[in-house]
Amino acid sequence: MSKCEQCIVREFSSLKALTKDELIKLSDCKTSHIIKKGDVIFEEGENVNGIYCIKDGVCKLTKLSANGKDHIVKLVTKGELLGQRSMISDEPVNLSAVALEDMQVCFIPKSEVMGYFDKNNQFSMNVMKSICGDLKEADDHMVNLAQKTVKERLAETLLYLNDTFGKNEDSSLKVQLSRDELASIIGTATESCIRLLSDFKKLGLIELTGKKIVLKDINALKKLAE
Amino acid sequence: MSKCEQCIVREFSSLKALTKDELIKLSDCKTSHIIKKGDVIFEEGENVNGIYCIKDGVCKLTKLSANGKDHIVKLVTKGELLGQRSMISDEPVNLSAVALEDMQVCFIPKSEVMGYFDKNNQFSMNVMKSICGDLKEADDHMVNLAQKTVKERLAETLLYLNDTFGKNEDSSLKVQLSRDELASIIGTATESCIRLLSDFKKLGLIELTGKKIVLKDINALKKLAE
């Protein structure tokens, strides 16, 4: 079993506050998992009873809406934690987590994590800050959904994917989303999303090759996103 | 200066975890304020450096969008706290707070509150749970904005106002919002909001008398909201 001490998740997440002793104990109680693209890590309504550390890969957090469609609330990538809100609220998770690519994750049981809250104030503060960051992001996202047009949201989302997850060697966006998934981030019909991508292509803003998307004119996209 | 011990805010908020000693100290360092309807408590981008306790009244939390319109992210009422996220993140507030009716609030400086985090674990957990609740609410709200029609969102918002803030003796909604404010909760143009209210009235779902709104057919509204 791999040690937690040099893990990328420890480096970037709230877990960076853990002491040597806490890390050794953590190494013993965690379980490692390989998740295949498309696999469900947990589903809305489930009792997860712990948190997941993402060692590698990206997943989407989705919520089923009343009309039966999934909405993608957030993308989460390596170095980040999953399931904190649910653990703290002591409630079932309110979102589903599905792998967008092959992933490596570790699971830490709730009993272990709750101990850190009691004994390690810095850890508590880190978790709080991380959740506060999510909340601020959610507020921003909300206002965008309420006030911006679909075109603006698409441009913004493409820029976000570029900034957050970077590019492949062929300079296409690293995170590959289906048109359907892209539509469910920006909150529109799949056809509308496809149509706007075609428009962007015709305007020379992007290049489309199968699922691959290359951003050709970042400045123009920024203007479109306002 | 009034004591914090019997205050409604202490009863319902994270502050319920404070000890007798902490409460006595708190009574000394807090400042009380009367806020008039329409007054700004704080503005997006400001450094607040503490939290507000709402003893009485309701306020709106708004965020300016790129197109210059305000969006109402959340309504906050007596017994609740304001400014927690900003204080924990150590950032300017990301939302403005404006009184919807006359309010009584107390301000507790950051230095005082941060001390509780170090010494009182139950207080920390309470704050975390409260912010986690906000985050879950924000996720729900986000999906509604992305997936529901304006009509569905209006019906849902009317029901929410009824459930959360209750009715006056004349059975009209207690929180009085202008059509403009209502529109900026549901994320639509003021005229569209007005038009849909008229439709609801014609269908016998609500009654309109000036600013007053009476819900006549809750079940039909529930069906409309899905």
Next chain:
DNA sequence: TTAAAAATATGATATTTGTCATATTAAATA
């Protein structure tokens, strides 16, 4: 490899929502 299934693309059209113009009513204030 080939057939079947799924994803992407595009046209035609309907519906929803926004915008602008203009009444009408209510509220503020001189």
Next chain:
DNA sequence: TATTTAATATGACAAATATCATATTTTTAA
């Protein structure tokens, strides 16, 4: 109270977006 200003209301129209149909391409799996 009278006058001004702001809020509410409604019509006419334009723009944005969704829906349905269908073609094309890509992916999956027999």
